[in-house]
Amino acid sequence: MQKPTLSQIAKQLGLSTATVSLAMKENSRISDLTRAKVKEALRESGYIYQRSAAGLRKSKTDTVGIVLNNVSDPSFSELLGSIESELAKEGRTVFLCNTDEDVEKQSEFIRKMSEYNADGIVLVPAMGTQAADLEDMKKFSPPIVCVSREITDFPVDSVVADETPAGYVAAKHLLNLGHRRIAAVGGTDNISPFNRRMKGIRQAFHEAGQEFDPALVFECRPVRAQGYEAAERILNVEDPPTAAIGYNAIVTLGLKAGLQRLGKKIGEDFSLIANEGIDELRHTYPPLSTTSIDLKEMGRVVTQHLLSRISDPTAPTEHSLIPAELILTDSVGPHR
Numbered sequence: 001m002q003k004p005t006l007s008q009i010a011k012q013l014g015l016s017t018a019t020v021s022l023a024m025k026e027n028s029r030i031s032d033l034t035r036a037k038v039k040e041a042l043r044e045s046g047y048i049y050q051r052s053a054a055g056l057r058k059s060k061t062d063t064v065g066i067v068l069n070n071v072s073d074p075s076f077s078e079l080l081g082s083i084e085s086e087l088a089k090e091g092r093t094v095f096l097c098n099t100d101e102d103v104e105k106q107s108e109f110i111r112k113m114s115e116y117n118a119d120g121i122v123l124v125p126a127m128g129t130q131a132a133d134l135e136d137m138k139k140f141s142p143p144i145v146c147v148s149r150e151i152t153d154f155p156v157d158s159v160v161a162d163e164t165p166a167g168y169v170a171a172k173h174l175l176n177l178g179h180r181r182i183a184a185v186g187g188t189d190n191i192s193p194f195n196r197r198m199k200g201i202r203q204a205f206h207e208a209g210q211e212f213d214p215a216l217v218f219e220c221r222p223v224r225a226q227g228y229e230a231a232e233r234i235l236n237v238e239d240p241p242t243a244a245i246g247y248n249a250i251v252t253l254g255l256k257a258g259l260q261r262l263g264k265k266i267g268e269d270f271s272l273i274a275n276e277g278i279d280e281l282r283h284t285y286p287p288l289s290t291t292s293i294d295l296k297e298m299g300r301v302v303t304q305h306l307l308s309r310i311s312d313p314t315a316p317t318e319h320s321l322i323p324a325e326l327i328l329t330d331s332v333g334p335h336r
Contacts, residue, residue, distance in 0.1 A: 004045040065113035065121040071098035082299025143309040150192040159302040166291035166324035167200025178335030179243040183216040186247025227251035231258025243271035271332040286330040
């Protein structure tokens with residue numbers, strides 16, 4: 001069956017193709033009655049607006065690519081929901097890529113978004129992403145804004161959590177409770193938030209006149225399974241820690257489960273602080289303390305950055321920090 005054309009529908013309604021086109025775009029110059037008639041005719045005919053063709057004509061497709069490193073992470077799911085909601089208000093549609101920390105997959109998706117003439121890309125860089133990975137694509141890729149993580153030595157807008165004070169306030173609180181052996185679990189030194197967090201933790205130790213033991217840094221992919229596996233490792237070191245700070249929510253949830261399996265009572269003989277503020281942290285026993293960031297606000301800010309960058313690709317690079325707040329629960333107690 002042949003697809004109906006815009007001119008055929010216009011002729012059927014006794015309108016010009018320009019009027020029908022404007023009605024499809026909800027233009028306020030077209031009356032509500034006419035717009036309703038056009039919508040009904042389009043529905044009955046099965047006409048589909050070819051946005052790709054329209055995008056080629058106006059060099060704009062109203063589409064945005066979102067690249068996440070781990071779509072199963074609840075914090076990124078919440079962040080995605082916020083970004084998608086903010087972009088929907090601007091009439092933009094989202095395409096999603098889950099890289100699973102694969103830099104090559106990340107690069108391929110950016111190329112695809114360039115081929116489809118996407119207006120912009122929100123990127124959580126995969127572990128190990130280097131400036132060179134994006135430098136070659138800079139000439140043809142749409143505007144990119146990084147969120148959650150940065151790319152060293154690459155001029156790109158970014159919106160990240162203020163990790164240094166987050167690490168500092170978590171470590172300082174544990175130190176004030178008498179803990180001296182404090183582990184840092186999750187993340188790796190090729191992820192920018194990890195390095196900022198460690199800076200804050202070391203700063204708290206320095207101010208307290210204490211020595212931070214680098215042997216208590218347990219790097220791993222920030223996923224639940226590796227947090228679970230880290231529990232045995234941290235308890236098997238000489239002079240094991242009495243507290244730990246997790247890189248993110250899910251690695252800390254995994255660590256908590258692993259510690260409990262090994263007989264540790266969280267909040268009594270082992271203290272634990274997570275990062276991020278997802279609901280699951282409150283719905284476990286005991287609920288986990290956390291340096292919480294407002295993920296909805298992060299989504300709103302990164303969307304603002306992206307829309308500004310799309311509007312003016314030559315504007316100076318901007319960086320925004322989302323503050324963290326220490327929220328305490330029974331998962332933290334004094335050193336015993």
